[in-house]
Amino acid sequence: MRSRMLATAGAVSLALSLSAAVPASALTSGPARPSPAVKAPPDIPLANVKAHLSQLQSIANANGGNRAHGRPGHKATIDYIKGKLDAAGFQTAIQTFSYGGATGYNLIADWPGGDANNVLMTGAHSDSVTAGPGINDNGSGSAAILETALAVAREGLKPAKHLRFGWWGAEELGLIGSNYYVNNLPSAERSKIKGYLNFDMVGSPNPGYFAYDGDGSSGSGGPAGSAEIENVLRAYFSSINVAVRDTAFDGRSDYGGFIRYGIPAGGMFTGAEGRKTSAEAQLWGGQAGVAYDRCYHSSCDTSSNINDPALDRNADAIAYAVWTLAGGGGEPPGDTVYADDLEADTGWTANAGGSDTATSGRFERAVPQTTTYSGTTLQLPGNSGSTALVTGSSAGADAGANDIDGGTTSIQSAPISVPAGSKTLSFSWYLAHLNNASSSDYLRVRVVGPNGTTTVLDQAASAANRAAAWQPKTADISAYAGQSVRIQVEAADAGGASLVEAGLDDIKITK
Structure with a gap:
């Protein structure tokens, strides 16, 4: 997650190319409107998500201790994720851009089928800061949505909506990759994205459970339709008896470019450099007066800087939201x-x-x-x-x-x-x-x-x-x-x- 003090993406010279070139038509190929196979959302195995984090840690270890924009560790991260998705049957494309004199990468993965005019997109940034490997920020979100995408393939999900996943580059430098993706979509293609789910830091070691304030109840709501996304995520956490509080749509993460174009958005966040209050410690456990993530943007943001229950709960919530909002399932686990x-x-x-x-x-x-x-x-x-x-x-x-x-x-x-x-x-x-x-x-x-x-x-x-x-x-x-x-x-x-x-x-x- 980018620092509040970093400048947002301004006038930057960017260039687009597609390695693993996939024509735009192929990204929305498949049956036009299949009958959705109604399935319960799957449990996302924590062990699988942790295995991805272990790989990201190894990538950082082998590339100067980080996975930052313009560094070999970030390209290796993109290659690792792409390899998993390609093997699972996703249609993938790497989008390149230039920022700060270095090449950046976005990875876009589409699941064949669903209504090509009604796209549900899920994203997370895949880069770290230069100071460390970025396993919570944001290996946690990257790994959780990767395993959700792989679960889509394992389950053979045939949702009513078309599913798309994105891993963004250079988020830590001002949301550069995600802004580039949204800004450079033709308006007709951009209008097909009916919802965007963002997951940035979902395994903080002293976690809170915060949902982006889609309905504006805390004073900073998202575009019309965002409340539905927030309510779906809250419904999942309610089903496992975990309280959720609002966090603002303040443009701090990769949903920023989407909501500027009026695309409904939402997501979860377990906290960064802010300190957990006494009331929150009573609600969720953990340590009051201590940062949600004591290793935020630091060299100690390693694979040991993760709270397993928080990561597990959020990964399952992501799957529940994807299944529910895409029309592939709907009831929370537990047979309501x-x-x-x-x-x-x-x-x-x-x-x-x-x-x-x-x-x-x-x-x-x-x-x-x-x-x-x-x-x-x-x-x-x-x-x-x-x-x-x-x-x-x-x-x-x-x-x-x-x-x-x-x-x-x-x-x-x-x-x-x-x-x-x-x-x-x-x-x-x-x-x-x-x-x-x-x-x-x-x-x-x-x-x-x-x-x-x-x-x-x-x-x-x-x-x-x-x-x-x-x-x-x-x-x-x-x-x-x-x-x-x-x-x-x-x-x-x-x-x-x-x-x-x-x-x-x-x-x-x-x-």
Whole structure:
């Protein structure tokens, strides 16, 4: 990932050639619109991704300790990736350009078939800085999308969309390669790219889980359609109970050239030189106050500078996004039998029992507005979309205008049929409050069946400022297999006057 201080690509003298020359028509050859073979997204073997990283480390070791633009290590990287793709049946082309007096390389790989007018592209930069081998930045993204592409070949995927993968050169010098690719596509070809997925640093040793802010919920959204990409990635992480936070579309990586042309984009990022906060350490583990990647742009960014769980999760998320967005699959791993992202009305009923006592901040399915008091965020937008179950969706004139007041508020789902067999309930939630709260204030989630009730979340407040943050929760509800149940959500401001907000989103039952 390029430094924020590096200049962006300006007026540069660039020249194009295609080694392994593949005519443009060949890059979109194959059946025009095959019937998609609907398959579940595969698990991407971590061992395979790590094997690619080992090869990139060996390439750096043999070429002056780096894989930087204009150095032999970068060309060797491109050759390694191209060899794997060629053997798997991809149609590949090397695009060359000139920058800083040196030749740079982009590698483009197309999977035959799919709608040539509807292209889903996935990319990562393949160069390092000169200071080190760049195994996290960005061997991790390069290796993860390579193994996803190889999985496409292994599975014989026949998606509705045409799949294209790209490995960019000279990203570390200002997004030179990716900008050159997008700028030099004929406008008719550029308009065929309907989505771009970017993965830059997905194995940071002290990782966070950040999605590019496609819907603009943090104030810097992408072009129309980017929210769908963000939601698909968030859905995967929700399915494995890993919370995701937004990171800005600030032009720092190779999606920059795509979004300038209005192409929807998205991706994941595990953090660079920024430091993990205490709240993030509580959410994801790791060390607070320490950089996400202590070896960012340094000689120690080697094969030992990788967090395996983060790399594994992101590689699987990439495959899930490709399969889902390309029309080749769709459900997250785990055989989902019920899912409600709350974007549509599925029959939730507020105060179903008629016993609620809250005078304001009553539960509703709505689009929540962000609410903040003295730096503490008390209400958030939805976790994966615009809508959630929230206590008083409107921000109002001040933070205390529409929070819970006066007692309890509840909302209940329509009946849900739970099939036979072992089942897991998952959802995202938050309980936020100021230091005038007490342990009498709470958020509870229950499963209500014909023969009893199980409380799956019972979160009490305390006399402390607690900011809203979507968190995952899972619970075994196998005891309700074969029964019809309802999910009941209840929150309370049950002590003295206090400022309390709660939310629930992305409810799912899986085998």
